[in-house]
Amino acid sequence: MRVLTHFLLASVMTAPMTISPAQAAPADATIAYPRTEAQPLVEEQFGVKVADPYRWLENDVREDARVRDWVTAQNKVTDAYLATLPARATFARRLTELFNYERVSPPVKRGGRYFYARNDGLQNQAVLNVRDRVDGPARVLIDPNGWAKDGATALAEWRPSDDGRYLVYAVQDGGTDWRTVRVLDVETGKDLPDSVEWVKFSNLDWAKDGSGFFYSRFPQPASGGKFQALNENQQVYFHRLGTPQSEDRLVYRTPDRPRLNHIAEVSDDGKWLIITSSEGTDDRYEITLVDLSRPDAQPRTLIKGLEHSWNYVGNQGSRFLWTTNKGAPRLKIVALDIAEANPVARDIVPEDKATLGGASVIGGVLIASYLVDAKTEVRRYRPDGTLIGKVALPGIGTAAGFGGKADDPETFFAFTSFATPTTVFRYDARSDTAQVWAQPRLTFKPEDFKVEQRFFASKDGTQVPMFIVRRKDVTGPAPTLMYGYGGFNISNTPAFSAGRLAWIEQGGAFALVNLRGGGEYGKAWHDAGRLLNKQNVFDDFIAAGEYLIREGVTGKGQLAIQGGSNGGLLVGAVTNQRPDLFAAALPAVGVMDMLRFDRFTAGRYWVDDYGYPSKEADFRNLLTYSPYHNVRSGTDYPAVLVTTADTDDRVVPGHSFKYVSALQAAAIGPRPHLIRIETRAGHGAGKPTDKIIAETADQWAFIARWTGLTVR
Known part of the structure; x- marks a missing residue:
């Protein structure tokens, strides 16, 4: 599956050669893609000549009329194709019904x-x-x-x-x-x-x-x-x-x-300003304190070196509580006395087999939230770290919140799972009692759905967890949507999605894979999926797809994949590496040009996970999986619908523009390779509900067509 990539890497050791995003090919026989100018731009780096024919598409759509015209032309073709899909209207109607429920924070x-x-x-x-x-x-x-x-x-x-x-x-x-x-x-x-x-x-x-x-x-x-x-x-x-x-x-x-x-x-007492400094996305911080009681106070650096994570929990006088991964890959809670000239961290709650997510002090009780195989467990401790017990949760899922004041026992938390929309609970930390504060009325029956957690072996034998959600009456191979992220120490946990439920209701299955690179099992799990280990993430996702087919959850030709941002990179990379495994792919707002990601807006932060394109070892590693540079002509690809937005200033849309241009120029089979570009939208936050519904309906109709899902 990666013969071409390996060949190129082996060859560049002895002589420079040109790496091109795609070889020119005739347009798709059924879809007349807009013409995209391919410019003869080639740059040499570490003896490798890298072609970048679509760099002009990096220009800001608001500033460059040619890019703006290209966007208009691509959307016109995509809209015309999506209009032919009968499931589009069905999904839009049902999504509107499912989204129509009360959501409270x-x-x-x-x-x-x-x-x-x-x-x-x-x-x-x-x-x-x-x-x-x-x-x-x-x-x-x-x-x-x-x-x-x-x-x-x-x-x-x-x-x-x-x-x-x-x-x-x-x-x-x-x-x-x-x-x-x-x-x-x-x-x-x-x-x-x-x-x-x-x-x-x-x-x-x-x-x-x-x-x-x-x-x-x-x-x-x-x-x-x-x-x-x-x-x-x-x-x-x-x-x-x-x-x-x-x-x-x-x-x-x-x-x-x-x-x-x-x-x-x-700080809790209002006496200190706590400044957390970081250089990238990795959990490596410096901590600086400013004494707010003294107008002329100079900043005092408490933690130096950008070596470990330090997250403020609370303080009583000079005794500050923190969560940290210093000497604890799955994190622990420690105390620092800032009155000391050289404060020494003292363990309050030591590292556990579970992964510590966060902590707070509420009404004199220390509340700590853990992940146990990607599911939330909340524990209560006395201020000295003595375990009191666990907070009873409504089931297996994700709980978040527990904010408030150290002297007030009242707090609130939200709970959700795959078939359970968010319910908000009012919780008394001293009496350990909870009551529903806000709960939505539902237009479906949660008991109609089944949630499983399974573990499968990745390519190197690592056991990786995955959640599978289906209607209870769906037992045989079904068209399946598999989602992953795998990066930046971010954990994917059970959560309700009206969008996903619309897919599952129709008889499709949904799988959430807890890939390496995430934070589900602490620092070691993150490290195993970043920098020179990034291929592990792709291997995990590919192994998950193979497992679903082997175990009869889905069948060959029935598997669609989805991911956004770093997950868009994931989808682009595995589509290049195993195009035979997937029927359809939905890469959203993805990081697709791994040789230039650090040149725009927030891209410079991501070197913690990806490495530096300017360093030879990192460059050569990035080149092995960069979606834009590894499109493989001569191989049939799955149907691909790329999604991005014109105002995305997190992952600039030029990534997706260049990637889809490479797809459309390559000889990769008759399935459609399209891009849907939203206007007045960004990386995801703040997107209006009506735009979310419209985009999701388009995505589900697209993958239903190519996975064989019969939409009622």
């Missing part, structure tokens, strides 16, 4: 008020509500659904002040990662004149007295570089209410280390 309690987001079902954006008591009537604070005619302007991050008087919130327009930050008076529901720009990848946290808030921002990019320029020189500022941004106080910066990011949060 766990509330944040401040000053006796309860702040939470709610979507009544088909609203394009969630609405921020507040209650003045836990069981009181709700009042709408912010409804972003009127902010834009297309519903594509969203409420992003938000945080109430400690006394519940003010709310700082961020506005996300058209899916971009950039934020505009504003402040609301909670009592009147009216905005203050305060406004902050050029905020991205930032926490928002209030000073204890409510006089203002801390945030992180980048310098204003040069004209035309807003959606493509590298993000460097992030700085922490304090904005005092009632003043213009030009007067904001610079709190922390590292001009000699422009690649560092800085996230600021205020």
Whole structure:
């Protein structure tokens, strides 16, 4: 399956040769793809001549008319093809019904008020509500659904002040990662004149007295570089209410280390600003403290070296609790006394066989959330680390939340599973009692579906877990959608998806694979799927597909695959390596050019997982699996529907534009190889509900056609 790639790598050791994304071929016999100009651009790196004929498609669609025309032409062809699929309307109708249920976030309690987001079902954006008591009537604070005619302007991050008087919130327009930050008076529901720009990848946290808030921002990019320029020189500022941004106080910066990011949060007692600095996506942080009680206080670096993860849990005076992977690949909870000149970490809750996800102190109880084979388990400890017991959960699934105050036992958590939409529980940490606070009414019966967890052997023998979800009456081989991510220490856990349920209801199966590269089993699991080990992720996914066919869950010609972002890379890579295994592929907002990913916006952060294209060993490894550079002419490919968006400034759409151009230019069989490009949307966050429904209906109709799913 990888003979061509291996041949190229072996050859470049002795002589330079040209690596081309695809060989020219006649257009598909049934689909007239738009003509895409292939330019004679070839660059040599480490003795390898790499062709990049479609680099011009990296240009910003808002700035380059040729790229804009190309997008229009591609969408026209894709829309015409999708219009021929009869299942499209059926899926759109059922998805609309399934999405029409109440979705509520766990509330944040401040000053006796309860702040939470709610979507009544088909609203394009969630609405921020507040209650003045836990069981009181709700009042709408912010409804972003009127902010834009297309519903594509969203409420992003938000945080109430400690006394519940003010709310700082961020506005996300058209899916971009950039934020505009504003402040609301909670009592009147009216905005203050305060406004902050050029905020991205930032926490928002209030000073204890409510006089203002801390945030992180980048310098204003040069004209035309807003959606493509590298993000460097992030700085922490304090904005005092009632003043213009030009007067904001610079709190922390590292001009000699422009690649560092800085996230600021205020300690539980309000006396310290905790700045967590990182250079990439790996969990390796430096921790800096600023004494907020002294206006002239200089930043004090508490943890140096970017060697381990350190996540603040809480503090009592100078005793700070952290989760860390220092000496604990599956993490542990430790205490540092910052009053000491050289604080030494002391174990509070040692490393366990389960993977520690996070911790909080609520009402004097230390609550820790673990992953046990990718399923949530929540444990309770005394402040000294003595185990009290476990929090009873409604079943096997995913629980999240447990935020609040160290002296207040009231907290909230959300629980979900594959057939269980999110339910919010009110929990008393001292009495260990929970009651339902918000639960949606359903238009389906969860008991009609079966969830299994299985383990299979990957290529090297590693046991990898996978969840399989089907209707209970579906027992034989069925058209199956297999999803994976496998990167950046991100864990995939059981969660409800109205979109996936629409596929499963029709008799299809769904499989979620917990690939190496994720965080399900701690640092070792992550390390086993990144850098020079990245091929393990692809081997795991391929082995999962082979297992599903071998075990009769699905049949040959019935398997579709899906992944987004790093998962889009996964889908692109395995499609090149094993095109015979899959009937259809859905790579979304994928990282497809592994030799240039670090040149745009947030791409520079990803070197922690992918390596540096400028370093020879990494370059040669990246070249073995880069989806754009390894399209294999002369081999029949599955049907491919690429999805991206014009305002994606996380993984710039040029990745997908170049990749689909390589597919369309190659002799890879008669199945369609199309791209669907959303307008006024980004990497995923903030996408309106109607656009999610329309895109999902297109994807399911596409893979139903090529896996043989009979849609009722």
